[in-house]
Amino acid sequence: MSAMGDILIKDGFIATMDRDRTVYKSGDMYIDDGKIVSIGKDVEAPRSPEYTMDARNKVVIPGFVNVHTHLQQYFRGVYELIGDFYKVNLPLEGYRRPEDMEWLGLASCAEFIHGGSTTAMLIYTYPDGFAKAVEEAGNRMIIGADIEEVDLNRLKEGVYEYLPEKGEAAYKRAVDLHRNWHGKGLITTIMAPKAADLAVTETYLRCKEYAEEHGLNVTTHLSQSWREVQQVERLYGKTPPQH
Numbered sequence: 012m013s014a015m016g017d018i019l020i021k022d023g024f025i026a027t028m029d030r031d032r033t034v035y036k037s038g039d040m041y042i043d044d045g046k047i048v049s050i051g052k053d054v055e056a057p058r059s060p061e062y063t064m065d066a067r068n069k070v071v072i073p074g075f076v077n078v079h080t081h082l083q084q085y086f087r088g089v090y091e092l093i094g095d096f097y098k099v100n101l102p103l104e105g106y107r108r109p110e111d112m113e114w115l116g117l118a119s120c121a122e123f124i125h126g127g128s129t130t131a132m133l134i135y136t137y138p139d140g141f142a143k144a145v146e147e148a149g150n151r152m153i154i155g156a157d158i159e160e161v162d163l164n165r166l167k168e169g170v171y172e173y174l175p176e177k178g179e180a181a182y183k184r185a186v187d188l189h190r191n192w193h194g195k196g197l198i199t200t201i202m203a204p205k206a207a208d209l210a211v212t213e214t215y216l217r218c219k220e221y222a223e224e225h226g227l228n229v230t231t232h233l234s235q236s237w238r239e240v241q242q243v244e245r246l247y248g249k250t251p252p253q254h
């Protein structure tokens with residue numbers, strides 16, 4: 012038996028999503044060591060796999076891919092009820108501590124698996140603890156350390172004060188994330204300047220350069236609020252996409 016154990020899924024409605032879009036109305040799937048070995052109408056499997064799942068009346072499909080997430084369990088209910096991004100959400104982010112990230116990450120990974128997402132791109136300020144959690148949980152993740160360099164408390168009042176030392180620390184976290192975690196298990200990394208009103212142009216260019224040098228992608232938030240549009244227009248005389 013393999014280290015990860017083997018699994019036989021029996022009698023499920025299997026949508027394979029293969030090239031021919033093969034569907035088995037009642038099929039089996041045998042997985043060994045994390046890989047699908049066989050799939051079809053009665054598949055060959057050892058007499059007693061470590062796990063056997065009865066999938067009758069269930070759909071078996073490839074995992075969902077969540078292309079943008081932040082895994083912020085501790086904001087649950089807040090975003091939905093008093094979700095003013097600049098007044099409530101961003102300042103709240105200032106309360107989280109790096110040491111909280113691992114258990115938040117584990118809770119998030121469990122929720123992902125429960126919801127059927129096996130792959131996600133997630134962006135967070137203190138990604139190291141998340142990466143540890145992801146490695147433990149086994150999700151496939153593209154992780155970005157977001158680079159945001161404004162004073163969040165002043166921003167609450169509508170004032171943009173850019174703090175180069177904050178940006179520098181965030182950039183260093185992004186580089187450390189890449190160095191320490193890229194390619195480990197199912198983890199890869201991405202550069203993530205947060206938004207055109209929250210990170211300055213030099214930071215975007217720095218991220219682009221680093222990404223090109225190391226073969227990474229870059230992600231960012233774009234036009235996520237009216238306030239961002241106004242600030243970018245004020246700074247650069249353009250809309251965020253034009254900028």
Ligand SMILES: [Zn+2]
Pocket residue numbers: 079080081232
């Ligand atoms: Zn986002």
